[in-house]
Amino acid sequence: MNPDTTALPLADEKHLPMPRIALSMTINGARYDIETASTATLLDVIRDQLGLTGTKKGCDMGGCGACTVLVEGRRIASCLALAASFSDAVLTTIEGIGTADRLHPLQAAFIRHDALQCGYCTPGQILSGIALLSENPRSFEEIREGMSGNLCRCGAYPGIVAAIAEVAGL
Amino acid sequence: MSGPSFRYIRAARLDDALSQGARQGATYLAGGADLLPLWKAGLAAPTEVIDISRLPLSQVSYAGDALAVGALARLSDVSAHPVVKRHHPMIAEAILASASGQVRNLATIGGNLLQRTRCTYFRTDGLACNKRDPGSGCGARRGESRHAALFGGSVGCVATHASDLAVALAALDAEISCRGLTGERRLALQDLYPLPGATTAPDTSLADGEMITAVHIDGAARFAAQSTYLKVRDRASFEFAVVSVAAALRIERGVIAEARLAAGGVAPLPWRLGRSEAALIGRAPTGEAFALAGELAVEGATPLAGNAFKVPLLHNAVIRALQTVGEGS
Known part of the structure; x- marks a missing residue:
């Protein structure tokens, strides 16, 4: 049901064109004023409409954490978030975390600890890890529990936990 | 999708x-x-x-041993709230056991209580389910019944309620405020969840348009030091309960003066274990008393082919939770 290719409106209520809404968001310090489908998830707006494809779509059901973004510093699963509900929100995606020249300390730690293989889950792992660090985890066990919303099919968990622990000073 | x-x-x-x-x-x-x-x-x-x-329904307030939590408070804010951690640690425990950080930052108290069942037959379009499609039957009764209810089910539905928070709240005699076009009412949390009928299984007793506005716990902070939420699940984290137990005791001069027990994953609503509670009163918090509570907890269970293992699991979980709470008393 792509709103841009919807045929002419029909009388049947079920085939009304997708209602559209206007919303503003600040992402990585830049302001976006957009119009989107009322049904769009935050994930789909970020990826498909704004082209910030560092945020990944995995399960699209809130289970895998690949779509993790920060809203005012707190991590959420953007696939479970209706974009319309986040108008005026201040977001951070992986594009707003470090650069190739100036890595975020957690990104650097991921490299040191070999905390990835295919890399698909890594943006979500990094954002989730940054949010977890702000919650001051006090043990490896708390890191494992705190990162349970991020799955890694390559099984890089030991490296991920070690990288977060290093930045946490554990 | x-x-x-x-x-x-x-x-x-x-x-x-x-x-x-x-x-x-x-x-x-x-x-x-x-x-x-x-x-x-x-x-x-x-x-x-x-x-x-x-809407401004996300405050957490505590006055005179009465806790009020706005229905729109986020799970993560409630579990981290100093008043909740201090006076009702079991609620914080249940919330922290309930989902990942990414979900707890989105999910609200009211939404958690109103979440729909995780029963596979409900969640899979096309399978028989009276809850989703009244009159279509219950696929779980004769099918994959591993997660089905031990108590409170009917021939028409054996789905369980998935909320951890609701189990802890039920043990603490929580009430909810609801608002609708006709006004406000307050009811016991358990009364939010009707038992299923022969061909229908409504989730809640809310009227169309009625919403939960707050959760209340009055006068239960006395359990703070001796309470626990035990969740048994298929993996260590971010998974729904196979069985869970909320347990709280108040012990006076070496004797159990008050006991609160509720179980999750075993019924269409958080299941209070009244007979176990009653049997504990007046006894010393010993292994014998806890074993009796465990036995009484599973009395009247009606297991199906796939979930009979939950009978001994619940029995043991009740004992384990009471041992945890009774330690050091």
């Missing part, structure tokens, strides 16, 4: 929301953690989504 179209309306005031929410085809959106997956899977098809997330 996406569902059918809907209109999005952000409610500016509670009164507006109540009239918008009462319209046919309308549904409330708070965090979206349950609604969006249901909508994507075709299990919810609202024509209007009324966003209530910005």
